[in-house]
Amino acid sequence: HFLKNAHGPLKGRRILVTAGPTVEPIDPVRFIANRSSGKQGYAIAEALRNHGAEVILVTGPTHEKIPAGIEVKQVQSAREMMEASNAALPLDCAVCCAAVADYRPEIETTHKIKKERGGLTNIPLTENPDILKTLSQMKEGRPRLVVGFAAETDDVLGHAEAKRNRKGCDWIVANDVSPGEHCAMGGDRNSIILITDKGDEAWPEMSKADVARKLADSIAEALRGPTL
Numbered sequence: 570h571f572l573k574n575a576h577g578p579l580k581g582r583r584i585l586v587t588a589g590p591t592v593e594p595i596d597p598v599r600f601i602a603n604r605s606s607g608k609q610g611y612a613i614a615e616a617l618r619n620h621g622a623e624v625i626l627v628t629g630p631t632h633e634k635i636p637a638g639i640e641v642k643q644v645q646s647a648r649e650m651m652e653a654s655n656a657a658l659p660l661d662c663a664v665c666c667a668a669v670a671d672y673r674p675e676i677e678t679t680h681k682i683k684k685e686r687g688g689l690t691n692i693p694l695t696e697n698p699d700i701l702k703t704l705s706q707m708k709e710g711r712p713r714l715v716v717g718f719a720a721e722t723d724d725v726l727g728h729a730e731a732k733r734n735r736k737g738c739d740w741i742v743a744n745d746v747s748p749g750e751h752c753a754m755g756g757d758r759n760s761i762i763l764i765t766d767k768g769d770e771a772w773p774e775m776s777k778a779d780v781a782r783k784l785a786d787s788i789a790e791a792l793r794g795p796t797l
């Protein structure tokens with residue numbers, strides 16, 4: 570493709586990025602979703618493309634522009650995101666940035682629920698598939714490098730390290746989403762801690778585009794050498 574860097578360090582690598590929220594319908598007018606602008610995920614997809622990777626971006630609804638030179642799959646629900654992610658295999662690397670809704674309404678009705686009948690005070694929920702965990706724990710054909718995100722408050726590093734172990738991913742990009750002037754949610758800047766098997770690395774606050782470039786550099790470094 571014209572935008573692909575034919576000599577980039579990620580040339581020939583196939584990389585999945587999940588981004589944005591997922592949206593879980595309750596009825597034709599209502600849904601449950603997570604908060605996510607998609608900005609960091611889209612920036613990462615573009616930075617990987619600029620390094621020459623073949624990028625598949627599986628995205629929930631966002632206000633971001635569809636990037637050129639990237640294969641984009643637009644989805645709504647976590648189940649659709651899981652399916653599109655599986656369909657992207659085999660992969661050298663997966664970067665799961667999406668803010669996936671943990672639960673969905675057990676029953677999606679095509680009839681609008683009327684509040685005077687009290688149908689909205691108790692919505693039975695069921696757990697969604699975990700894309701990061703599924704990819705991380707594949708027995709065969711697992712992507713060589715699986716990267717997850719952890720948006721946390723309070724003990725950010727503690728929660729994120731526990732999450733890395735629980736999910737079985739290789740790296741976690743952790744950020745503090747406590748409300749405040751430096752909060753990354755929705756904004757253009759981010760301050761993260763990269764947790765790898767080599768330890769924790771706190772990056773100074775920078776733009777989401779710079780976080781994306783630095784992460785793409787780290788991914789290129791980790792994927793150096795022949796594809797297995």
Ligand code: CTP
Nearest residue numbers: 665666667669697698699700701717718719720
């Ligand atoms: N993730 C995913 N599929 C899910 C839930 C999460 O792929 N159903 C991924 C996210 O894209 C992110 C990572 O898992 O990379 C961490 O998500 P997070 O919501 O922080 O973790 P959970 O295990 O859902 O724990 P909790 O929300 O309770 O903190």
Ligand code: CA
Nearest residue numbers: 668669670671
């Ligand atoms: Ca979650």
